[in-house]
Amino acid sequence: MDPDTVEQLRAAGESDSHVDADGRVPHGSSDDPNLLDFSANTNPEVPSGAARVFSAAFAASRSYPADDYVQFRTAAAEFVGCDPLQVIPTAGGLEAIRLAIQTTVRRGESVLVPTPSFGEYVREVRLQGGEPALVGHDEMLDSDPAPHAMAIVCNPNNPTGDCYDAEALRAFADRCRAADTTLLVDEAFLGFTDDPSLAGRTGVVVARSLTKLFGLPGVRMGYAVASEAARDRLATARRAWSMSEPAAAVGEHCYRDEAFVERTRERVGDERERMYERLSSRFGVYPSDAPFLLFEVTDTTVDDLLLTARERGIALRDARTFRGLDSHVRVAVRTPEQNDRLLEALGV
Template identity: 60%
Template sequence: MDPDSVDSVDRVPHGSSDEPDVLDLSANINPRTPAGTRAVYGAAFEDARSYPNDGYPAYRDAAAGYVGCDPEAVVPTAGGLSAIRLAIGVTVAPGDRALVPYPSFGEYAREIELAGGRPEFVPYEELLERDPAGYAMAIVCTPNNPTGECPPPGDLRAFADRCAAAGTTLLADEAFLGFTDRESLAGREGVVVARSLTKLFGLPGLRAGFAVAEGNALDRLQRARPAWSLGGPAAAVGAHAMRDGGFVAETRRRLARERANLRAGLRDRGFDVTPSEAPFLLCDVGEPPAELLAALRRNGVVLRDATTFRGLDRHVRIAVRDREATDRLLSVLDEVR
């Protein structure tokens, strides 16, 4: 982090509401957790009474099986955002340029600016066509947040190869990739993968994630990683969750079904909805959404104001939950429009 840059960098808005009596569709969290998670968390209380094993062998082994890499390539972090910060921190120096997609997760540009770097914004659908030479880093988000779209796998791999040839680190944010059956970029030369467990496994407060890298990038991540970078209970629960392949498969099937149902309901009401492989839908409501969002909140439903994403001015992002949540949202939309 560059001390001279901190004062000029603002915080980034996010979804999520802590209001107990609303239907919160602003944060993209699985409404279910793997069987046995509560028991594992409770049993891990004793782990919290001492420092965790800084090698995290069980967690790294589970993560390696989850994404398909060597356990030694896994760098445990307190959530996907910590992996992103670590990757940018060991790569981007003051004055360096980085390719950043938009609309996409706002923390990329913030972390680059905190490092003293200069984000160069590129429409996400054009990013893979850019020449990465001369950039310290390029960032891809698959599926992209907030659009939910994934690039063609061949195009993504070809871009990763061009980044490696140019000496440009490719940071692949795969926070939502577990909701799809697409292959991770973990293990490719020159790529740092950032993964989050909190969304797929319904545990946003757990703060568990990891990075995956090879070669010099891995060595730098390991050197810079804080000691005890993941709490003992988070490591225990994370390892348990990542080993539950049945839960992941069931989640993907349910998500595909419920996402299609929600998209159909929104389109029946005249909204333009972006195709998505993620647990959310980007919806063009035809005008700045402030009044609609306020009306929905008055009726107990909270959506994500997507105009806080660069390049969007009349969009909302809607989390895909279950049939009951979809029915309630559509009912309230019918009331307030």
């Protein structure tokens, strides 16, 4: 991405929301079939049988899906450790985030938002008329939640990749509950780790996405988890038929494939460590618990690095569109063979 484009993206959202002229937050992903895409953090592998399950569900798509999604909710609840009744199906994790903010934040209310982090949080808060109160993501758990209607945590954080200490996060959740502040935890990448989910905890709304872990972003599988009054608000506001029949079937199938999840976690952990060591020989790399690595470019410009990688058939994520990152690039952790191509292209 050229510097003029980056500056336009930054300026379009009143200089601090990182949205483009259409109000959209820039994301990774390349649709160029000639490029190996390291800009999007989706699993390069999918569970076996997923295509078969999707095709088998096509016939059922001739009718509206059963709006209770019992099988999907049961599988999701078993995966994160909550009651199936607490699972609110959505078309992807971002819809779960919007639903949580929409049912919690009123016009003029303040929301604690981490930075640098997923740019959609600021946009969604503003769409509800709320006011984002930005705080460094590594300082979030030391913040006072009392003045705010909601606090948002991304765990592991995107784009830095680090997980919060589990005990400290639970303590922050308790403080939010005591202050009557809803805590929204985006766990889009937590499935790549062994860390426990906060799903089902009182006062917490968890947003989950299956699309990252199972490599199927186009299927749009996600859900929120909440309890008590928050659960009732989300269940009432959820659109009818909020997940397609094929998405629900594939989601259930994926969550039942425990062996795939374990293989993915092992591969990502091994490859992330190898990539971290190699990339650190040239760049300032952030420690990560996620399926991606963020690094600072110091020996050239981001534009030159992006261009060089592209000429060698690799798409990288320009991380300058994240608040406070002026010389950074993010790369996904893919298969060993694909990662070798990346490392060779970057000269490390």
